[in-house]
Amino acid sequence: MGDVTHQISERIPIHLVVNGVSHTLDLVPWTTLLDALRDHLALSGTKKGCDHGQCGACTVLVDGRRVNSCLTLAVMKDGAEITTVEGLAKDGALHPLQQAFIDHDAFQCGYCTPGQICSAAGLLVEGHAHDADEIRELMSGNLCRCGAYPNIVAAIQQAMGQP
Amino acid sequence: MNAYVGTPTSRVDGRAKVTGAAKYAGEFPADRLLHGFVVEATISCGRIVRLDTNTAQQVKGVLDVLTHANRPPLADKDEAWKDEVAPDGSPFRPLYDDTIRFNGQPIALVVAEDWETAKFAATLVRVEYEQHGFATDLEGERSNAAEKDKPHKPRGDAAAALAGADVRHEADYVIPTEHHNPMELYATTAVWDDNGKLTIYDKTQGVQNVHKFLCGVFDKKPDDIRVASPYVGGAFGSGLRPQYQVVLATLGALALKRSVRVVLTRQQMYGLGYRPMTIERVGLGAKSDGTLDAITHEAIAVTSRYEDFARNDTGWAEQLYKSPNSRFSHKLVHLDVSTPCDMRAPGAASGVCALECAMDELAVALKLDPIELRLKCYSDHDQSENLPYTSKQLRECYARGADAFGWSRRNPAPRSMRDGKDLVGWGMATGVWEALQMPVAVRIVLTSNGHAEVSCAASDIGTGTYTIVAQVAADALGLPIENISVRLADSSLPQAPVEGGSWMAASSAHAVLAAAEEVRKELLGLAGKIPGSPLAGAKLADTVLIDGSIAGASDTSRAVSIADAMRHGGVERIEKEKLNQFDEDKKHARNTHSAVFAEVKVDEELGVIRVTRVVSAVAAGRILNTKTGRSQIMGSVVWGIGMALHEETVMDHRFGRIMNANIAEYHIPVNADVHDIDVIFVDEPDNRINKLGIKGLGEIGIVGVPAAIANAVYHATGKRIRRFPITLDKLLD
Numbered sequence: 017m018g019d020v021t022h023q024i025s026e027r028i029p030i031h032l033v034v035n036g037v038s039h040t041l042d043l044v045p046w047t048t049l050l051d052a053l054r055d056h057l058a059l060s061g062t063k064k065g066c067d068h069g070q071c072g073a074c075t076v077l078v079d080g081r082r083v084n085s086c087l088t089l090a091v092m093k094d095g096a097e098i099t100t101v102e103g104l105a106k107d108g109a110l111h112p113l114q115q116a117f118i119d120h121d122a123f124q125c126g127y128c129t130p131g132q133i134c135s136a137a138g139l140l141v142e143g144h145a146h147d148a149d150e151i152r153e154l155m156s157g158n159l160c161r162c163g164a165y166p167n168i169v170a171a172i173q174q175a176m177g178q179p
Numbered sequence: 180m181n182a183y184v185g186t187p188t189s190r191v192d193g194r195a196k197v198t199g200a201a202k203y204a205g206e207f208p209a210d211r212l213l214h215g216f217v218v219e220a221t222i223s224c225g226r227i228v229r230l231d232t233n234t235a236q237q238v239k240g241v242l243d244v245l246t247h248a249n250r251p252p253l254a255d256k257d258e259a260w261k262d263e264v265a266p267d268g269s270p271f272r273p274l275y276d277d278t279i280r281f282n283g284q285p286i287a288l289v290v291a292e293d294w295e296t297a298k299f300a301a302t303l304v305r306v307e308y309e310q311h312g313f314a315t316d317l318e319g320e321r322s323n324a325a326e327k328d329k330p331h332k333p334r335g336d337a338a339a340a341l342a343g344a345d346v347r348h349e350a351d352y353v354i355p356t357e358h359h360n361p362m363e364l365y366a367t368t369a370v371w372d373d374n375g376k377l378t379i380y381d382k383t384q385g386v387q388n389v390h391k392f393l394c395g396v397f398d399k400k401p402d403d404i405r406v407a408s409p410y411v412g413g414a415f416g417s418g419l420r421p422q423y424q425v426v427l428a429t430l431g432a433l434a435l436k437r438s439v440r441v442v443l444t445r446q447q448m449y450g451l452g453y454r455p456m457t458i459e460r461v462g463l464g465a466k467s468d469g470t471l472d473a474i475t476h477e478a479i480a481v482t483s484r485y486e487d488f489a490r491n492d493t494g495w496a497e498q499l500y501k502s503p504n505s506r507f508s509h510k511l512v513h514l515d516v517s518t519p520c521d522m523r524a525p526g527a528a529s530g531v532c533a534l535e536c537a538m539d540e541l542a543v544a545l546k547l548d549p550i551e552l553r554l555k556c557y558s559d560h561d562q563s564e565n566l567p568y569t570s571k572q573l574r575e576c577y578a579r580g581a582d583a584f585g586w587s588r589r590n591p592a593p594r595s596m597r598d599g600k601d602l603v604g605w606g607m608a609t610g611v612w613e614a615l616q617m618p619v620a621v622r623i624v625l626t627s628n629g630h631a632e633v634s635c636a637a638s639d640i641g642t643g644t645y646t647i648v649a650q651v652a653a654d655a656l657g658l659p660i661e662n663i664s665v666r667l668a669d670s671s672l673p674q675a676p677v678e679g680g681s682w683m684a685a686s687s688a689h690a691v692l693a694a695a696e697e698v699r700k701e702l703l704g705l706a707g708k709i710p711g712s713p714l715a716g717a718k719l720a721d722t723v724l725i726d727g728s729i730a731g732a733s734d735t736s737r738a739v740s741i742a743d744a745m746r747h748g749g750v751e752r753i754e755k756e757k758l759n760q761f762d763e764d765k766k767h768a769r770n771t772h773s774a775v776f777a778e779v780k781v782d783e784e785l786g787v788i789r790v791t792r793v794v795s796a797v798a799a800g801r802i803l804n805t806k807t808g809r810s811q812i813m814g815s816v817v818w819g820i821g822m823a824l825h826e827e828t829v830m831d832h833r834f835g836r837i838m839n840a841n842i843a844e845y846h847i848p849v850n851a852d853v854h855d856i857d858v859i860f861v862d863e864p865d866n867r868i869n870k871l872g873i874k875g876l877g878e879i880g881i882v883g884v885p886a887a888i889a890n891a892v893y894h895a896t897g898k899r900i901r902r903f904p905i906t907l908d909k910l911l912d
Contacts (some may be wrong), residue, residue, distance in 0.1 A: 041385045044295055055294060060206035063412070065362045066445040070843040073362055093491020101199035110197065125198030125641030127362040127412025133197060149481040156849040159842065161362050161413045162641050163817025165853040167810060 028095040030056045034059065035103025043090050050074045050085040053100060061130045065159070073159035075131035075138070076100050082138025084157075101130035104137065113137055116171035121142040124162035132158045148173065181754050183650035183660055184871070187806035191665065192410070192645045195653040201410040202380040209438035212368070213242060215431050216297035216425070217447055218287035218304045220279045223764050223835030224313035224515040227277040227286060231305040235289055240296040241437055245288045246303065247274050251433045253426075257397035263388045264419050264521070264677055268486030272516065273423040274430065276583060279308065281486060281517045282366035282604060282835045283450030288427045306523035313515035316832040317481050317580050318353075324479045327487055329495035331563035335504030337462075339623070340473035344464025348541045349475075352461065352533035353902040356481065356828040357454040359522050360842055363412020366442040379426045380405045383420040385677030387636050390670035392421045393429055404429075413638040415818075416521035417452055418640065419677050429516070449840035451661040452520025455481040457492060459533030463541045464504075469555040471502035478530060478533030479510045482789075483518040489523070492530030498554040498770055500538075515835055521679060523818055524878035527612055528885070532903070535608035535886030540899065548591065549607055549890070550577050551734035561768035569767045570865035570872075571799035573609070576774035579859050580796030593897035601780040604895025609705060610773035610883030613799065613873035615682040620673035620758040621690040623652065623698050627745040627752070631656050633694075634666040637675035639686050641805035642877055644683055650804060651688045651871075655695035657724035666687055670721070673756050681771070681875030684803055688873055692758040695724070697755035702729045705748035706739035713737040753758065761869060769868055771799040771879040775819075777887040781895045786907030789854070790820050790888055796859040800874035806862065811860045812880035819884020821848045824904050 027042040034057060041056055050067070053059045053076070062085060065073030069087040072131035076085045077099040113133050116122070123129040135158045145151045151169050160168065195201040220227075232244035243249075253275055254260065260270040273285045287304050291297035303741060312321050346557040364380060370378040379398075383389045386406040391402050413417065424441040431439035443451075464473035478492035493507040522528070542549040557574065560567055582589070589605045591597055596603040624632045633652045639645045645665045653660040666672060675687070696719075703722055706714045706729050714722065714729065714737060721730045730738035745751070778792040793816050802808045825846035831850045839845045867871040885903065892910075893899050901907045 025283055031607065047295060053292065054206070059199075060202060063203075064205075064360070064364060064442075066842055068445065068841060068843070070841060071362060071868050072446075089469075090518045110194070112436070114197040120191065121806050123193075123196055123641075124643070124807075124810060124814060125362065125411060125413040126192070126201050127203065127363050129196050141566060152851045156851040159362065159847060159849060161360055161415070161847060162810075163814030163848070163853070164810060165817065165848070166849045166856055168850065 028091055028171040030091055032093065032096060032098055034098045035100060043129065045089065045091050047090050048086050049088040049090045049093055052090040059100055059102055063127055063130055065128065071133060073131040075129050075133055075135040075158060076127065077138055079139060082135050101133055104133065112175045120167045120171040122164050122167040124164060124172040128158060128160045132160065132168055140176060181595065181826055182654045183803065184803055188650055188804050189674035190643060190646045190807060191422065191649045203363050203412050204380045204408060204561040205368060205440060205442045206323065207366065207370065207380040209370040210369065211437055213290050213292065213431065213435060213437050213439045214294040214297045215288045215427060215441040217285045217441065217443060218288050218289065218425050219447060219450060220282060220284040222279055222284040222308045222310050223855050225279045225308050225310040225317060225338040227279065227306060227682050228309050229307040230287065231288065232433055235300040236261040237631040237748065238296060238300040238303065238683060241300045242290050245274060245430060245434055246286065246822050247276050248335060249279060250274050250430055250657040253395045254398060256713040259269045261274055261818050262392045262420050266488045267487045271448040271485060273426050279699065281483065281515060285423055285427065288431055289624060290431045302510055304326050313581055313835050314837040315514050315516055317458065318424055320512045321479060321716065324512045324683060326508055327489045327511045329508050330368045330491045330509060331497050334562065337473045337475045337504040337506035340461050341464040341475060344472050345467040346465045346541065346542055348537055349462040350537065350901055352459045354457045354459065354532060355903060356456040357522060357822065357826045358845060359415040359417035360845065360847060361413030361415060361417060364442050364445065365424055366446050368440040369428040369432040371432045371436060371440045373376045374586040375573055377404045379404060379425065379429060380404055381408055382411060382418055383408050383421065384411065384414045384638050384640055384679055386668050386670040387675065388637065388677050389421045389425055391830055392838045396426060397429060404907060405851060406645050409778040411638055412639040414678060415523045418453065419521050419679050438734050439747050445842060446840045449837050450517055452518065453487065454522035456520035456711045457529050459492060459530055461533050461537040465539050465541060465545060467699050469545050469547050469552050471500055471556050472498060473504040474502045474532065475506045476534060477508045477510065479512060481514055481516065481519060482511045484513050485518055486518040488519045488524030492508055492526045494563065496529060496534055498561055499558060501558045503804055519573055524612060527878065527882045528822065531611060531882050532885045535793045536901065539890040539893065541604065548558045550581060553609060564768065566766065566768040568799065569769050569867040570863050571770065571772060572861050572863040573772040575861045576772055576796040576798050577798040579861055580774040580776050580794050583859060585855055586776060586792040593894055601782055602892035603897040604779045604781065604893065606890025606894050608775045608883040608886035608890060609877055612681060612770050612771045612879040613771040614880055615680050615867060616685045616869060617676045617682050618758060619686040619690040619758045620676045621694040622754065622756040623694045625698050625753045627742050629658055630662045630664060631658060632664050633688065633691060634672045635675050635687060636668065636670060636672040637683055638668045640678055640721040642683065642811065643685060643804060644678065644679065646807055647684055647803045648687055649690055651691045652695065655692055655724065656698065657728065658674065674758060684875045685869055687874040688803065688871055689869055690757065692870065693757040694755050697757050698753055699724055699729060701753050701755065702741060703742050705750060706744040709739060709747045712739060714739055744840065767867055771874045773797045773879050773883055775887040777891045779891040779895055781892065786910040788824055788892060788905065788907065792855045794857045794859065795880060796861055797879055798861040798863040799876055799879055800863050800865045800868060801872040802860050803873060805867065809858045811876045813856050815880025816856050816884050817848050817853055818881045820852060820888065821887035822883040822903065827904050
């Protein structure tokens with residue numbers, strides 16, 4: 017097994033801009049973007065719920081697009097700009113989605129919430145969701161076991177400026 | 180006096196949760212933190228013959244592989260392993276010996292410098308087993324069911340009355356095994372300090388339960404270990420008993436004298452507790468006028484070989500429906516599986532589902548509207564003990580719910596309602612749960628700047644405990660809610676039981692009131708001594724805390740500000756801790772109730788079922804927070820949708836292994852599965868149950884929902900599916 021142990025000790029330098037801050041990391045190649053954020057950059061706002069792309073709790077924005085960071089190897093994103101839930105508020109002012117989630121009680125335990133909010137931020141940019149049904153459909157990659165879905169839809173509608 | 184209680188107050192922990200600042204058990208940092216990865220058994224019953232960890236040990240970065248053969252000492256008496264909610268039996272002990280009791284049992288912990296290395300090295304552990312025969316199939320072992328419990332004593336002769344009834348309905352309803360699947364993985368970070376003391380951040384619903392358990396299992400003094408869990412990423416019952424990873428993380432920390440984190444994978448979480456599969460046999464015998472003569476309900480449930488997990492599935496008809504004859508029983512089948520545990524509304528979610536489907540079938544047989552049948556049988560008393568209720572507004576739930584839903588427009592004939600090519604079905608059911616309350620202590624520290632810290636060991640598992648404690652404290656202390664800070668879920672804080680059973684709202688709120696009264700007593704003493712005090716000689720009962728002052732209850736202009744009272748007394752802070760115990764009332768039954776109405780639309784060609792509308796009318800005493808309370812009921816309705824249509828843990832009984840141990844194949848509702856949910860809180864003043872009239876909301880919202888949906892599916896399609904979940908293949912049969 018000597019070969020294998022040698023391989024896992026081989027680390028690769030990568031560069032990420034996370035929430036506007038530059039980081040250089042030396043990572044074993046199979047480190048996911050999720051583990052890079054949580055374990056190597058101490059940004060635990062991005063959550064691990066399944067590690068298999070099944071729950072969406074790990075959703076972050078990579079160059080403005082929402083991705084499951086658990087299905088993304090960090091080395092694949094060398095040079096990318098990453099936005100996590102910690103990077104949404106500006107100068108202490110909450111992002112409109114963050115405020116809307118509080119206003120509509122769009123969470124209970126809060127564990128899926130960073131992924132929901134990042135996913136919703138990506139959704140708003142995509143511009144494909146125009147009504148509640150489309151929001152439901154396009155937010156269905158983000159599971160919420162507390163069952164806050166109707167409030168999540170209402171919060172996103174508020175952030176979209178819909179009544 | 181009620182500036183906050185009863186209002187739609189936003190969560191006080193909301194900002195922490197939407198910004199990512201809230202830290203969960205597996206996220207607390209520690210110097211030189213090690214990571215543990217669990218190796219699980221792949222057989223269902225037998226013994227470990229050989230466990231080869233040599234290759235794994237040689238991986239660079241691996242510090243140790245802990246097994247039953249090399250672990251530090253663990254308690255050898257069952258008493259140490261029995262936590263405060265343990266069932267009868269001999270609790271499971273991880274890494275204790277070479278015995279394999281269930282598939283997925285942890286048998287080794289690989290500890291490494293980083294998680295990737297631990298995970299990789301875990302694949303190199305080799306195990307040889309001696310396999311023994313095993314059984315995991317409840318239906319195959321039904322004949323081995325043994326009576327565990329009679330939830331209520333029989334009344335009359337139910338068997339004879341059922342046999343002789345004008346109209347009789349009797350059937351089996353099958354509820355599958357379900358897993359909680361909270362979004363947060365089961366996790367523990369055991370932080371080792373140089374004095375050998377441990378701070379354990381654990382995903383639990385009861386920090387003091389885990390604290391006492393760990394002290395027993397590892398033979399530690401209370402001061403050696405502190406357990407904290409400030410945020411819990413959902414639990415739903417899965418964190419009531421200590422989870423095995425808390426033992427493993429602590430074991431690793433003690434063995435290596437370093438901090439250790441153990442986070443289970445989603446797959447590994449299926450090796451812990453679950454809602455047990457049950458076969459619910461319900462018999463209803465009625466006169467032709469729709470009054471009941473007989474109710475029988477027998478539950479046959481899974482448990483492990485080593486513990487008797489049993490909950491009240493069957494007694495609920497005693498609360499709901501008048502019948503001169505009744506008989507209930509709960510039987511267990513011991514199988515080679517891990518012990519089930521409480522899962523949202525344990526017992527009731529399954530048992531009332533069967534009862535309420537059976538009532539719908541009886542209504543059809545009697546050609547009665549399902550609400551009319553329930554009103555004909557409505558019980559004003561808990562029949563088992565012949566007790567009146569502290570309050571029971573279930574009639575109003577039926578009326579308000581039916582009105583909001585538009586029930587009067589329902590054509591009772593199955594397959595009679597359509598929307599385009601979809602069949603439309605309307606169904607309803609009743610929900611019932613207990614209104615429990617437990618001793619809880621709260622500490623309040625009031626400082627002269629008008630800020631109060633309120634602390635208690637209770638957990639907030641997403642239920643809103645932080646928020647309601649802040650609301651009650653703000654009102655009781657007469658301060659704005661921004662001036663209240665709440666600390667929870669630390670074993671060093673004042674006493675609280677596990678957060679479960681829907682008891683924490685009433686229990687914590689009254690503990691806050693009790694502690695606030697002690698604060699007021701001290702303030703009155705200080706205020707009364709001020710020369711010319713408007714409160715000189717005032718009795719405690721005649722005072723209130725309001726607008727930052729202590730004042731006369733009947734004349735709030737007779738007031739002394741908190742700041743003045745404390746300054747005159749030369750006091751900077753007032754610290755009071757009080758344990759609240761509720762008076763035992765054996766003369767009344769205490770329950771919450773609901774009426775649930777569901778609309779389904781069924782595409783008959785594809786079998787696709789959508790729940791397009793749910794109205795849940797709930798009577799649960801005073802609602803402390805209408806915003807978070809509504810969310811709790813809404814979330815429970817979503818759980819009910821999952822129970823009705825999606826959720827099932829599927830086991831391959833040839834191997835005793837779960838086949839869908841992930842959240843892609845174990846289906847839970849997603850956003851697109853959930854449409855309109857209307858929550859109605861029916862006014863239910865209750866001055867008997869407790870001072871504030873609080874009953875609790877954690878479980879009532881799920882009870883009845885699966886049955887209402889199943890009854891709606893029958894109404895839409897004419898097909899009665901008695902084996903849950905109602906998946907499309909069952910409709911296409």
